[in-house]
Amino acid sequence: MAPAVRPRDEVVCAVRGLTKTYPAVRGRRGTPATPEVRAIDDVRLDIRRGEIFGLLGPNGAGKSTLVRQLTGLMRPDTGSVEILGHDIVRHPERAARILAYLGQESTALDELTVSLAAETTGRLRGLDVRRARSERDAVLDELGLTAIAGRPLKKLSGGQRRLACFAAALVGERPLLVLDEPTTGMDPVARRAVWSAVDRRRAEHGTTVLLVTHNVIEAETVLDRVAVLDQGRIIACDTPAGLKEQVAGEVRVELVWRERAPLDVPEVAGLRERAAESGRRWTLRLAPEEARAVVATVTGGAAFAALDDFTLATPSLEDVYLALGGAARQGLVRT
Amino acid sequence: MVLESGREREQRQVSVVPAEVLSGGAPAVDEPVRRPAELGPRARLWPSLVAVYRAQLSRARVARIPLLFVATFQSVGILVMMRGVVEGGREAESVVAGSAVLVVAFVALNLLAQYFGQLRASGGLDHYATLPVPPAAVVLGAAGAYASFTVPGTVVTAVFGCALFGLPVTHLWVLAAVIPLAGAALAGLGAACGLLAPRPELATLLGQLGMSAALLLGVLPPDRMPEPVRFLRDLLPSTYGVEALARTFGKGPDWAYVGVDLAVCAAVGVVSLAVATWAYRRAAVR
Ligand SMILES: Nc1ncnc2c1ncn2[C@@H]1O[C@H](COP(=O)(O)OP(=O)(O)OP(=O)(O)O)[C@@H](O)[C@H]1O
Numbered sequence: 207m208a209p210a211v212r213p214r215d216e217v218v219c220a221v222r223g224l225t226k227t228y229p230a231v232r233g234r235r236g237t238p239a240t241p242e243v244r245a246i247d248d249v250r251l252d253i254r255r256g257e258i259f260g261l262l263g264p265n266g267a268g269k270s271t272l273v274r275q276l277t278g279l280m281r282p283d284t285g286s287v288e289i290l291g292h293d294i295v296r297h298p299e300r301a302a303r304i305l306a307y308l309g310q311e312s313t314a315l316d317e318l319t320v321s322l323a324a325e326t327t328g329r330l331r332g333l334d335v336r337r338a339r340s341e342r343d344a345v346l347d348e349l350g351l352t353a354i355a356g357r358p359l360k361k362l363s364g365g366q367r368r369l370a371c372f373a374a375a376l377v378g379e380r381p382l383l384v385l386d387e388p389t390t391g392m393d394p395v396a397r398r399a400v401w402s403a404v405d406r407r408r409a410e411h412g413t414t415v416l417l418v419t420h421n422v423i424e425a426e427t428v429l430d431r432v433a434v435l436d437q438g439r440i441i442a443c444d445t446p447a448g449l450k451e452q453v454a455g456e457v458r459v460e461l462v463w464r465e466r467a468p469l470d471v472p473e474v475a476g477l478r479e480r481a482a483e484s485g486r487r488w489t490l491r492l493a494p495e496e497a498r499a500v501v502a503t504v505t506g507g508a509a510f511a512a513l514d515d516f517t518l519a520t521p522s523l524e525d526v527y528l529a530l531g532g533a534a535r536q537g538l539v540r541t
Numbered sequence: 542m543v544l545e546s547g548r549e550r551e552q553r554q555v556s557v558v559p560a561e562v563l564s565g566g567a568p569a570v571d572e573p574v575r576r577p578a579e580l581g582p583r584a585r586l587w588p589s590l591v592a593v594y595r596a597q598l599s600r601a602r603v604a605r606i607p608l609l610f611v612a613t614f615q616s617v618g619i620l621v622m623m624r625g626v627v628e629g630g631r632e633a634e635s636v637v638a639g640s641a642v643l644v645v646a647f648v649a650l651n652l653l654a655q656y657f658g659q660l661r662a663s664g665g666l667d668h669y670a671t672l673p674v675p676p677a678a679v680v681l682g683a684a685g686a687y688a689s690f691t692v693p694g695t696v697v698t699a700v701f702g703c704a705l706f707g708l709p710v711t712h713l714w715v716l717a718a719v720i721p722l723a724g725a726a727l728a729g730l731g732a733a734c735g736l737l738a739p740r741p742e743l744a745t746l747l748g749q750l751g752m753s754a755a756l757l758l759g760v761l762p763p764d765r766m767p768e769p770v771r772f773l774r775d776l777l778p779s780t781y782g783v784e785a786l787a788r789t790f791g792k793g794p795d796w797a798y799v800g801v802d803l804a805v806c807a808a809v810g811v812v813s814l815a816v817a818t819w820a821y822r823r824a825a826v827r
């Protein structure tokens with residue numbers, strides 16, 4: 207049924223050998239020197255038409271730096287970025303005519319009303335007044351923002367403001383949407399509004415989406431493919447299901463102690479070095495039979511009195527993220 | 542393979558995209574896109590300038606920019622203070638013209654430098670830089686709006702000053718030329734400072750210094766200044782706005798001189814706005 211060469215295999219955004227190093231800054235009085243940082247290191251990516259492609263990675267992994275290079279906001283040291291056949295490194299100004307970008311900051315729009323922010327953005331995207339207004343009305347309605355259209359962004363809640371900025375990004379249709387953590391601070395209703403708006407554009411126009419996210423749950427549910435970024439390198443790139451297969455042989459065990467872990471129980475003390483501790487919570491990733499043994503240990507005998515709660519779960523993208531990205535720092539078991 | 546048109550591709554897309562999940566671990570597709578896609582429209586200079594201008598004007602309504610009132614109070618205060626020192630005649634004309642143009646310096650130079658400095662530091666320029674809008678539209682729209690903000694304060698100060706010093710208001714209509722031209726010169730300088738300063742504190746500092754210079758060198762009558770200070774005064778673009786306005790208070794103003802002064806403002810405006818536009822381009826793509 208599917209054609210041999212499916213349209214979605216068409217590469218919308220091709221990145222090759224992209225590298226960016228922030229220069230060292232010499233220290234002055236009061237400000238310590240910062241060493242050179244290789245924020246993006248030889249990155250290669252292909253984003254295909256119509257997919258929602260995610261960038262996932264710990265803080266400082268280089269996600270924003272990468273996205274800023276793709277949107278023409280920052281010149282890479284070396285490497286190439288091609289979006290829909292246009293060389294963005296040589297012609298950064300073309301990016302603005304191909305993609306819509308939702309950055310993490312809203313300062314340019316903060317003092318405008320929701321309605322004017324959307325309309326002005328549309329006009330600056332090249333729409334005439336009538337088109338800008340009708341698209342503005344349609345988008346605000348679609349996202350459920352009509353009731354607060356007359357209020358300035360500054361006076362809105364964090365989630366509402368984010369949604370208003372997202373609305374502005376949608377006025378004046380573009381084949382590629384680049385969204386840097388679009389749903390930060392949003393409640394489930396607003397999130398659903400965002401994802402259904404994205405889905406509609408995907409179905410109607412084949413819109414491609416590049417999404418930066420920290421939220422692994424969101425990553426699992428909305429992304430078609432995800433690249434895991436760590437210290438400027440892409441350490442994995444696959445579908446969420448494909449990535450999860452890498453840790454499929456494991457089970458995640460979470461133990462929550464009442465006050466503190468009963469380290470006087472030898473089995474518990476033995477587990478400690480394999481656990482990621484955060485307060486009273488221990489997280490372990492174990493082979494299934496090991497997990498069963500651990501559960502047996504902590505639910506019977508002396509340890510049980512100290513146990514507040516425990517869960518046993520199949521691995522999520524979070525485990526992949528930790529295993530691949532945060533592993534070294536958090537002392538988790540590497541796969 | 543026959544190349545398909547974009548429209549056909551879009552229609553096929555509808556049936557293929559939503560439900561499908563890609564097979565895991567598919568290797569990257571290497572073939573590049575064959576033809577560059579059509580680019581979206583560019584926003585044209587005039588319409589986008591108007592859009593930026595409107596948005597900036599509405600900011601004043603939303604933010605109420607309390608400093609707009611401070612600008613007026615400051616100038617009115619200076620007038621009242623100088624009333625005790627200055628008798629009248631040429632000196633009074635300088636004081637009134639200087640105080641009126643000081644409002645322009647405060648808002649267009651100082652506040653605009655702050656605005657652009659903060660916008661740049663907080664990443665707000667990214668918003669404009671990822672829209673296909675000509676840099677000049679962003680700079681001119683903002684500069685125009687800030688120049689407009691100065692209108693009420695400047696008019697109030699000039700009228701109050703005329704009443705206080707007994708000067709004729711006959712030729713105050715010349716403000717209609719002084720405000721936009723001095724506004725262009727000072728807003729251009731303010732925008733350039735804000736966009737060129739490496740840190741926002743420096744932008745604020747430069748704006749403040751510019752305003753202080755306009756205050757000290759513009760309000761005080763030049764006849765009492767020592768030579769080097771008078772030279773500095775000649776370098777300051779606001780001076781020409783002050784001179785143009787001051788000349789019109791006398792009997793039978795020499796309109797040729799007024800025109801020359803205003804032409805200097807216009808020239809500085811053109812140059813400084815061009816510099817600001819260049820600075821914007823530089824700040825937008827790092
Ligand atoms: N302007 C800059 N100058 C120097 N170093 C920078 C600059 N911006 C970012 N870096 C460094 O580059 C690296 C990547 O930063 P980047 O902002 O791209 O990370 P990120 O993945 O977006 O992080 P987050 O999830 O916290 O947003 C970090 O080590 C950061 O400290």
Ligand SMILES: [Mg+2]
Pocket residue numbers: 269270271
């Ligand atoms: Mg970031």
